[in-house]
Amino acid sequence: MVQARQPKRKLDGVLLLDKPGGMSSNAALQAARRLYRAEKAGHTGTLDPLATGLLPLAFGEATKFSQSLLDADKRYLATVELGARTDTGDAEGAVIRRSAVAVSEASLLEALARFRGEIEQVPPMHSALKRDGVPLYALARRGVVVERAPRRVRIHALNLVARQGARLELDVRCSKGTYIRSLADDLGETLGCGAHLAALRRTAIGRFEVADAIGLDALERMDEAARERALAPADALVADLARVDLEPDQAVRFGHGQPVRLPGLAPGLPVRVYESGRFLGIGLAREDGLVAPQRLVAA
Numbered sequence: 640m641v642q643a644r645q646p647k648r649k650l651d652g653v654l655l656l657d658k659p660g661g662m663s664s665n666a667a668l669q670a671a672r673r674l675y676r677a678e679k680a681g682h683t684g685t686l687d688p689l690a691t692g693l694l695p696l697a698f699g700e701a702t703k704f705s706q707s708l709l710d711a712d713k714r715y716l717a718t719v720e721l722g723a724r725t726d727t728g729d730a731e732g733a734v735i736r737r738s739a740v741a742v743s744e745a746s747l748l749e750a751l752a753r754f755r756g757e758i759e760q761v762p763p764m765h766s767a768l769k770r771d772g773v774p775l776y777a778l779a780r781r782g783v784v785v786e787r788a789p790r791r792v793r794i795h796a797l798n799l800v801a802r803q804g805a806r807l808e809l810d811v812r813c814s815k816g817t818y819i820r821s822l823a824d825d826l827g828e829t830l831g832c833g834a835h836l837a838a839l840r841r842t843a844i845g846r847f848e849v850a851d852a853i854g855l856d857a858l859e860r861m862d863e864a865a866r867e868r869a870l871a872p873a874d875a876l877v878a879d880l881a882r883v884d885l886e887p888d889q890a891v892r893f894g895h896g897q898p899v900r901l902p903g904l905a906p907g908l909p910v911r912v913y914e915s916g917r918f919l920g921i922g923l924a925r926e927d928g929l930v931a932p933q934r935l936v937a938a
Contacts, residue, residue, distance in 0.1 A: 650677040651699035652870030657852035658694040683708035692841035693849040700936045701873035711845030714812045719823045721805040724833030727765040728820035738832040740805045750829045759789040792817040874918040880911045890914035898929035
């Protein structure tokens, strides 16, 4: 007998998922979405199939606030293999050059120091960036290489955690848009021996850490009530914003898309807005003392 499919349901919240290796971010999202039977879901920044670690997922109204994590700083534990450069910059590619590794501790630390701060980075061909509507990775699979303009990114921290022969463990804290595989490749070229990204684990996004995340296997073993307890509320994605509370009559106007008067806020300040503890959405303070709705939670 074929079991009837359970209907999808409206569900709002944020799941901190510890993505397993060998699975795309979208596949991980769909697996979690099925477990929750959620009508609407989205992730807050992809991880390559090779990578593991923190992948926050947003359900329902929380998807409206995903941009905050897309813009947030990221932290990774990167395993870099010296002596072999690949055509993709990571372990999934073909080796295009092998070199002897004769890198001293001093020269390694000096090279790492060069990448700290604001740097220019050329996005890899094997990335989701698009050229004329076509993802670069799709062009790369056809053997097509196109010129990519360098982008400015910031490496806030780049520290050697461990070294075993030609294999390095690096702790990286960086701005959005940073490609760790490009960082590994560039480091190898700076050292003169070539390198590629052998493994990658995302350990933090903004204030969220992988220590608080749940794996898919653990999620599958939970009952529905336990899964719901694992969700953070939608406003967790904007908890870093200043909070303002409205009176009931103000909340009605704000919910209808009308600005409300809240003097004393710095013009241009984004705020999270509440009424009687209920999250209404985010607003933007204006010079005239009003806060204009920017993104609202559906009633």
